[in-house]
Amino acid sequence: MNLSYWEIKSWLTNVDYTIVGSGIVGLNCALALKNKFPKANILILEKGFLPQGASTKNAGFACFGSLSEILDDLKTHTKSDLLQLIIQRKEGLKQLRDSLGDTKIGYKALGGYELFSVKDNTLFEECLSKKEQINQLLKPIFKTNVFSLKPNSFKFKNIKENYIFNQFEGQIDTGKMMEALLKKAQENGIKILNNIIVEAFSEDLNTVKIKTNQFEFKTSKLLIATNGFALQLINENVKPARAQVLISKPIKNLHIKGTFHLNKGYYYFRNIDNRILLGGGRHLDFKTEETTKMFQTDLIQNKLEALLKTTILPNFPFEIEHRWSGIMGVGNQKKPIVKQLSNNVFCGIRLGGMGVAIGSTIGIQLAKLLD
Numbered sequence: 001m002n003l004s005y006w007e008i009k010s011w012l013t014n015v016d017y018t019i020v021g022s023g024i025v026g027l028n029c030a031l032a033l034k035n036k037f038p039k040a041n042i043l044i045l046e047k048g049f050l051p052q053g054a055s056t057k058n059a060g061f062a063c064f065g066s067l068s069e070i071l072d073d074l075k076t077h078t079k080s081d082l083l084q085l086i087i088q089r090k091e092g093l094k095q096l097r098d099s100l101g102d103t104k105i106g107y108k109a110l111g112g113y114e115l116f117s118v119k120d121n122t123l124f125e126e127c128l129s130k131k132e133q134i135n136q137l138l139k140p141i142f143k144t145n146v147f148s149l150k151p152n153s154f155k156f157k158n159i160k161e162n163y164i165f166n167q168f169e170g171q172i173d174t175g176k177m178m179e180a181l182l183k184k185a186q187e188n189g190i191k192i193l194n195n196i197i198v199e200a201f202s203e204d205l206n207t208v209k210i211k212t213n214q215f216e217f218k219t220s221k222l223l224i225a226t227n228g229f230a231l232q233l234i235n236e237n238v239k240p241a242r243a244q245v246l247i248s249k250p251i252k253n254l255h256i257k258g259t260f261h262l263n264k265g266y267y268y269f270r271n272i273d274n275r276i277l278l279g280g281g282r283h284l285d286f287k288t289e290e291t292t293k294m295f296q297t298d299l300i301q302n303k304l305e306a307l308l309k310t311t312i313l314p315n316f317p318f319e320i321e322h323r324w325s326g327i328m329g330v331g332n333q334k335k336p337i338v339k340q341l342s343n344n345v346f347c348g349i350r351l352g353g354m355g356v357a358i359g360s361t362i363g364i365q366l367a368k369l370l371d
């Protein structure tokens with residue numbers, strides 16, 4: 001297909017900043033660039049008809065790590081690196097809520113709970129014994145205790161009598177959040193072209209030539225915000241990690257409210273619109289889940305369904321309405337990669353399972369690399 005003179009002139013000429021990916025990072029980066037350079041011509045290229053990675057697929061936990069996740073992270077991160085990550089998540093959530101507003105993102109401060117299987121004595125005991133230590137560690141950030149014990153008032157089965165409660169955890173409506181973000185980008189004059197796959201790029205002194213599945217053009221700067229898909233364009237330490245989810249049909253008198261973590265966060269569930277959304281199970285088959293293909297597998301979906309029956313909704317009849325998956329970007333460190341790759345190319349990737357919390361600030365940090 002030949003593009004028209006008008007299409008080339010209005011969309012693909014004098015492009016100052018091209019961002020690949022319209023997820024939470026790409027959109028926040030575009031908004032921050034527009035704020036900094038109001039006259040700049042900013043173009044986002046997105047391979048999906050909607051953002052098609054993790055930002056419209058996630059579970060909407062506004063969280064910064066359950067107690068067992070924090071303890072686990074202390075095994076691979078220094079105390080100070082971990083505290084920096086938690087500060088980044090807390091500030092990121094504030095940034096998200098302040099910039100879009102709680103109503104627009106459907107934010108609810110219902111708290112978060114970590115559940116422990118009846119069989120998991122070791123993990124439960126470790127969390128109980130280190131709870132105060134972690135509360136003290138986090139006190140400079142939250143000013144009060146983050147984690148406390150609560151009895152199993154939601155009547156989950158096969159789990160310990162007490163949960164660990166996090167009063168600072170909340171939940172958002174992921175669809176509303178992304179809708180608001182896309183609207184804000186468009187209102188700010190940021191152009192978004194969907195169904196465009198960036199296939200390759202090459203760089204001259206002052207420009208980057210971009211090849212897509214539809215056309216080629218030049219941009220002054222290229223910013224890559226493709227997270228779990230980053231390896232398709234650049235060589236950085238990030239791998240795709242698929243996460244599978246299911247959602248029930250509406251359940252009458254659903255009593256469960258909040259965000260819930262089980263098995264060190266490898267399973268997570270929440271209430272939304274009188275339904276239960278449940279995800280996880282990647283640890284059952286890490287190798288197969290290291291993919292950018294958005295499918296579901298019987299192994300994981302059956303396990304999720306079994307968990308609903310035996311643990312989460314043991315006394316409630318329920319039906320599954322829908323299943324899906326999304327792609328995260330992970331690495332051996334939880335720290336995201338925000339850096340300049342060459343004269344005119346930059347990236348903000350590897351958000352892990354915390355992109356709702358850190359996506360806004362990572363987008364802003366990516367934009368800050370440009371002067």
Ligand SMILES: Cc1cc2nc3c(=O)[nH]c(=O)nc-3n(C[C@H](O)[C@H](O)[C@H](O)COP(=O)(O)OP(=O)(O)OC[C@H]3O[C@@H](n4cnc5c(N)ncnc54)[C@H](O)[C@@H]3O)c2cc1C
Binds near residue numbers: 046047056196199228
């Ligand atoms: C099932 C699931 C549950 C999750 N739950 C939570 C949660 O509860 N709380 C939390 O904080 N985080 C959660 N996350 C993680 C969070 O969603 C991500 O960290 C965050 O959305 C990453 O945002 P991003 O903008 O970096 O990447 P993405 O949202 O993946 O955006 C990257 C975009 O780039 C596009 N793209 C890729 N390659 C190309 C290309 N070559 N050309 C053009 N476009 C391209 C993709 O289509 C995609 O839209 C979850 C993730 C998943 C998958």
